[in-house]
Amino acid sequence: MAASAPIFAPIGAPLYRYPKREQDTLQAWDAGDEYLLQYIQEQQLDISEEVWLLNDSFGALACALDKQTAKLRHIHDSHVSQLGTAYNREQSQSTQADFAFWDCLEPWQGTPSLVLMKLPKSQRLLTWQLMKLSQILPKDATLICAGKVKEIHSSTLALFEKHFGPTHTSLAQKKSRLIFSHNAKTQQQLPAPIRWSVPDYDFEMQNHANVFANTKLDIAAHLMLQHIPKDPSLKTIVDLGCGNGILSLQAARLNPQAQIIAVDESPMAVASAHLNADENLGPAHQVEARVNDCLSGFAPQSVDLVLCNPPFHQQNAITDHIAWQMFCDARHVLANEGKLIVIGNRHLGYHIKLKRLFGQVNTLASNGKFVILQASKRPQAKGN
């Protein structure tokens, strides 16, 4: 069991990041959440009917507003955020409101009296969310967004002006600021996914707004593409943290006999991986893309090869715990003699983690910046 997290004053109970970890030094809410809640209270804003929350990472706002609001909609391009919010709602017994999780691509329908946003890290996702909100909300509807002062630049405010409407900000409080924007752009069309090519591999890629490697091939993925094995004995290959699915495309081309499962926690990534498999591999391809938290729910010993270019941040926090979870999950689902191939920045020290888990690790390739490591599951290794 994880140690108890600090109490989140607005709900008088602890709030946890997800997954819950022993001695987590990162907090599940920030000063922007507190500023938004304080503003609502001071201004006596109407939250009795329907409230939409965008990018509420671990449910701080959802838990705080739950009992005061008839309808809450939690909107995020993150399955992990949904899991964390569900967990925190359950812990704080926040179960009274008519509550729903929406991802960013599904239709948003309703008549919210208040829309609150936490500033997302990606400007492309921000733009996309502003444009979608502006289509749905009535003219002059107010959007209130909280963000860290150091992340609110004049270019950020220009995006609100351009894609939503007239915008101003509050004074700073605990290094956070509120952005108020008034809808004046109700007729916008949402942009299509960005397209780019990988001529060396003859791939045409499409990326939805929140997908890693926005407009060009990631340099780590470029190196990894050269080291994906072609092996007729492989039956099941997992692309863990698939993003736009570029590694799955190459794995599928080289291994037409194998089933490829592309996994990501971002619904926009999974939708992009679907689009890219359909466009590059033809209609009868063997790639299945799934929204999932790492490999939870996968059967033990069911996979022959896991390919992984792990993330090194969660929301805005730099952390290696997701990479660790990915390696542990890979070890669990791999069949005996199954292989995990990982690419990472040299300085991240993944070989130490892999050695601890798998007993032995080989270097497949390296350059000045990245290293590709391979670990094999031995029947006698520790764990499982």
Ligand SMILES: C[S@@+](CC[C@H](N)C(=O)[O-])C[C@H]1O[C@@H](n2cnc3c(N)ncnc32)[C@H](O)[C@@H]1O
């Ligand atoms: C560095 S990117 C790699 C993307 C792609 N494989 C590539 O090489 O271009 C890492 C990916 O891991 C995904 N991710 C982060 N946390 C995850 C989790 N808990 N479960 C599954 N995927 C996750 C991110 O959404 C992101 O798409």
